[in-house]
Amino acid sequence: MSFKQKFSKLSERAKAGWILGIIMIFAVMVALTVGGNIYNNFAKNLSKKTNQIVSLPLVTEIPFSLGLDLQGGTHLVYQADVKNIPEADRAGALEAARDVIERRVNAFGVSEPVVQVNQGINGEYRIIAELAGIKDVNEAIKLIGETPILEFKEQGTAVATTGTTSSSTAELTQDWKNTELTGKYLKRASLQFNPNDGSPEVNLEFNAEGSKMFEEITGRNIGKPVAIFLDGYPISVPTVNDKITGGSASISGRFNVEEAKLLVKRLNSGALPVPISLISQKTVEASLGAKSIDNSMKAGLIGLLLVSIFMILYYRLPGVLSVLSLLVYGLTVLAIFKALPVWLALILVVTMIGLIFYTFSELKIFNGTLAVLFSVIGVLLFFYAQQAVTLSLSGVAGFILSIGIAVDANILIFARTREELKLGKSVSQAIDSGFKRAWPSIRDGNVSTIITCLILMFFGTSSVKGFGTTLFIGIAVSLFSAIVITHTLFVLILGDWLEKRTWLLGVKKAKVEENK
């Protein structure tokens, strides 16, 4: 006899016992994931106190990924000015600018900076930099903002060419025209000294593409000046004597050794291919973030407590069961917020979806649509389980709200169960049809909320996205906790003792008899 056959021969209650076992292992896993640090401290203390006699294995601690508003940091939005860049090259230029900013930010010692290119709805290019836990935001903004823009310009056609001497001030007022060569094609800059007079020079080395451009530019400007602009100002205007091949040029004249060194450093950490300007920032001081975490935890616990008290007072014994489910619910959602290792994410999601399928087939309401619905939810849950969900203040609010909404499925089921009891059904029949009849409402209600969540997730703004994501995870897990866990617990406590004590379910016995 296969395991499956053996299993199906078991009594309802014995089956529920097995399922409860699985749920308990699941609950322990999520609890250890969420409270890994608490458990580890406990285990360490225990082994210390018992002189290493009792030594519990330690678990890997996975931290929550906190948003900037909770851990402090800054969110900077830069707008890129792409009017001088041909349409086709814009995306590439932005990527290059992104890399440059990332290098600069890394040099500043920010842990895990997020720098990304983003396009506004009217097609504007933006670069968003998120610097978590940064102390001196002002300094960082300066660092990013001061990134040099290196441009090579030739004379505008309308201007008469009179310049003969290099770097003469006369030419500075002239009409300069951009060439295709910019800092984007710079391979590297280095400091060198003029062999004749020992003055410092900055040597520029172009990449292959840049070398070709430089060759062309010098080729068509023989006898004319070519200007090197840094941050919009000409820093050197040498006159081309001959076509320059080999891809290197030097800037000389206007600086001392210190200035030349700085320029080299700035050029090497990257010359921005596009000018950028800061259009938006959101900075939160770490202490304010810490206070927000404290407040949110307090609010979450009080919310959980209030909802639990209400459920137990109103629904009595089923209320107690739903509170137990709610605890597993809370832990599971918090675990999914963390970046779980793939194996753990897989085990958790497969267990949840598997048990949902099992419970529905036990209730005999399992069908194809349902399988598709939960498979999709399962895939999305797995996606969020194996990556960190960044918790922002509004995301946490979404989680707390979901505690209140998570009991909805239970409320629907209990209300139905009471109705069925009043019709004179036995407790076990009433519970069974309570679950069955409540399901279409639970499904339709939750699907419409999930649709809203998906729209919030694609809405764009990061705080709104976070809120939609946490609410979605909450709803998906609540389907598991409110149906699977509550149902399993119900089956386990069923029995004659309960049939005689229907007041535990909130229905007076006399009323049941009356209706019979």
Place this chain on the structure above:
Amino acid sequence: MIYKIIQKRKIFLTLSSLAAAASIFALFFWGLNFGIDFTGGSLMEVEFSNYKPSVTEVQDSLKNVDLHGLVIQPTENSVILRFKENTEDVHQLVAKNLQELVKNKQGASFKELQFDSVGASIGQELKSKSFNATVIVFIMIILYISWAFKGVSKPVASWKYGVAAIIALIHDILFILGVFSVLGHFYGIEVNTPFIAAVLTVLGYSVSDTIIVFDRIRENLPKSHEDFENTVNRSVNQTLTRSINTSFSAVLALLAILFFGGSTIKDFALALAIGIAVGTYSSIFIASPVLVVWEKLKQSKKIV
């Protein structure tokens, strides 16, 4: 015990129409108090310890900075400043001037808690994004309800359930906007990005609430011996406890945020709490009565 909710629909529909009219009135005269997320500008929260400068002192210290629309709002432990300028230079200048305030005070210190600045173009973008998201939610909801209720055709066509749900949603949105218009006008409460998230969530919540009532109507219709009006009324009554209990537990969770969640998230929780309450109201007292009114209209046409 069955409450005569549908029979008394005129009272509820009139009340809601009045509330909706009042909301439109408020929106028309006061509009919404849009925050910097929409209008562009800066918000700066600073903390002074061991020395509390008065609003006038703060104002005087910023005299030499050319700030437009400066609003100084002292809170329990901090001071919030708002102004139109959004450049980093102005920000640094303001910070420097505020720092000066504690310069010669023994043991006093100054700390910047948060700084938000938003460019005007981003604000514009948020407005159109919010609008688009709301429209998409509406369309998806009509589609979903029409699909979920496709089997139901008598005596009311399935798409009419969708439209009734949307009427309830419009009622909800108007009500929240109206309340925030009043709150904005009298208490200076601003509308920012989280408000949009709150409104969209309320839409989702309200429609799921409505769907649960409609589900019961769908279930009761084929086996009902009563007319449409009474069947709907019975269905509303059967789902009444659930509707109220679910919103109650959601509002309990939100009250926890409202009172213990800190000031930053208060308005967000408030919008959600108001929205969930009104969403529950509308699914009971608007969506279902609208269905009955529609059915009655159809009947009276037939008789004529």
